[in-house]
Amino acid sequence: MIRIFRHYIPKPLLFLGIIECLLLLAAVWAGMTIRFSQIGIREVSFIDYIPEISAFVVTVYVVMLATGMYQLEACRDFRISILRLVVSMFIALLTISVILYMFPDIGLWRSVVFYALSFSAFGLLIIRYIFLHVVDIRQFKKNVLVLGAGERASRVRASGIGQGSHVRFSDFLRMTNLETDVEGAVPYESVGLLRDYVAKKHIQEIVVAIQERRGTLPMDDLLDCRMNGCSVTDSTSFIEQQTGTVNLDSVNPSWMIFSDGFGGAKSADLLIKRLFDITASLLLLFLSMPILMITALLVKTSSHGPVFYRQERVGLGGKTFDVMKFRSMTVDAEADGVPQWAKKDDVRVTAVGKVIRTTRIDEIPQIFNVLKGDMSFVGPRPERPFFVEKLGQTIPYYHERHRVKPGITGWAQLNYPYGASEEDSRKKLEYDLYYIKNYSVFLDFLILIQTVRVVLWPDGVR
Known part of the structure; x- marks a missing residue:
């Protein structure tokens, strides 16, 4: 990477x-x-x-x-x-x-x-x-040694296997007899001097995934390897690199405090982002006006109810605002007053609603929210207060996603299907935290460009 x-x-x-x-x-x-x-x-x-x-x-x-x-x-x-x-x-x-x-x-x-x-x-x-x-993809892979064979090491292995992997695991070294999650792990004491072992195996990176570091972390050996040019990474950072997520099972407050990132965007970046939001909003509203008018007509004539649907969402700093979308469901979608997740093949979705949700046309009116300043084009999707309160009690660091403005598109939307459960929200939060941690204008640009792919080949739309 x-x-x-x-x-x-x-x-x-x-x-x-x-x-x-x-x-x-x-x-x-x-x-x-x-x-x-x-x-x-x-x-x-x-x-x-x-x-x-x-x-x-x-x-x-x-x-x-x-x-x-x-x-x-x-x-x-x-x-x-x-x-x-x-x-x-x-x-x-x-x-x-x-x-x-x-x-x-x-x-x-x-x-x-x-x-x-x-x-x-x-x-x-x-x-x-x-x-x-012709090209052997394996030649591009980094040779990695993992210190640990417990639960953390197992998560490291899971993040680095499969077709999308960019690493090749040389060995897993078991630091104590209590680490039994990785089969075939080699006892640390059997490899001899770690520096020589790294040189013999042509190791390029050591990942520290020890379950309990006190009394088991070989500081002198790791320092020796680091001084000889081998990079050393902790398990949480390694998983972040491989998956584009901040793994909630591995992260802890100290890592978030001392890691590179989570420092907030610079004033210049925020200014560029806001200027882009205003300019792009005005341009897109002008270009999409025919689509807006046709969609409004179809929504109005195909089912009873208003053209637009306004719903309270949580934005920057936990403040609420009303998000605007084309109505894609029946007016009695939540007749009992209890918020519900959208489901696959949801019966509440109208015929026109199914089309505009699949093509993302229902999202276009959110441009008004961007123009107003409640949202940005890129950021975590804004959630309803009911779900925010519920998810904040069960998912660690969930409220950290409100450190930035919510967006129409985002890193989570590109990489994970539509979230319709607590587990989906947890997975999407891992992508949101990666975006917040590594925010830059460059990352916003990549997300905007790749959003075209999602529109052309819709995945996970509900």
């Missing part, structure tokens, strides 16, 4: 992204060279066309990121790569056309765009095929 702007990115995907950016650059340059040669221009200066080339590369790469081309399932399944590549090229063509219309000074001819996208699609298919069938 490589950390960029406080966010962890898998090393294989970073290398793949760099290679494909270079391919996009070569594709647009080849397209320009061919088109210019057709009209008799033989010598073309690369420097003279830096804005055009940059616009093409950035646009296509952002579209690929938005359509999920850099999700691990797309990189490991060639059929998914082909499907998403086709969608990416189509959206890229539309996006570039809009950009060229809005900024006519960018001298990127339509014929050049056609050549460049054709070369890009062909080259990307080849790169993805090589990446999937």
Whole structure:
């Protein structure tokens, strides 16, 4: 894993992204060279066309990121790569056309765009095929040694296995006879000098997952390994890196106090975030006005009740506000006055409501909440006071999610299906805490871009 702007990115995907950016650059340059040669221009200066080339590369790469081309399932399944590549090229063509219309000074001819996208699609298919069938993904994995074989070590192992794993566990060292959760663990006293063992096994990282550290933590040995270049990580930080979550079973107040993060956003970041929220809100309201009008008409004519649905939610600092959405349920959805979780195939959802919930159109009116300042585009989803009070009593650190403004989309929404139970809320909180801990404008940008993937390929919508 490589950390960029406080966010962890898998090393294989970073290398793949760099290679494909270079391919996009070569594709647009080849397209320009061919088109210019057709009209008799033989010598073309690369420097003279830096804005055009940059616009093409950035646009296509952002579209690929938005359509999920850099999700691990797309990189490991060639059929998914082909499907998403086709969608990416189509959206890229539309996006570039809009950009060229809005900024006519960018001298990127339509014929050049056609050549460049054709070369890009062909080259990307080849790169993805090589990446999937030729490159040994295991070579990108970090060799890890885990100190401990108890419950903590078991959670570490669970976070580092599966197709999406970026590590390879060399061994688990059992520190005491009471640690029995990991089968095949090696007794610590049998490995000899830890420094020599690390060198022999080519260990790159040691993860400390000891259940009870008092009297069992080999401080001198760990310091020796650290001074020889081997990184040392605690189990909670390791799980955070691998899963993009703050594991509630491992975290404790001291880790939250001393770990890197949870310091709150800088004033400059908050200003940029607010300016973006205002600008994007006004732009999206203007662009989505036809959708808003059609949806309002359909909601009003298809079922009895108001067009919009207002519901009290908990926001920044625990203050409540009314969130606005298109009504997607019947007016008597909670006739008994008791709040209920949304269910799969919920009978309370109307026919039009099912469509607008699946396509996320019901969320569009929340732009008014963003414009007002109660919400942001990116942040934890705001919950109802009834559930906040209930969940706050059973889930540790639940109220910490109110340290930032709630959002329309967020890290939890991208990585976990719709939450409709206490256990779902607990899992989503782990993603929310990761977002709060590692907040940056860069992470907001990634979340906004990848939200397009969720809209194109809805998962967990209810």
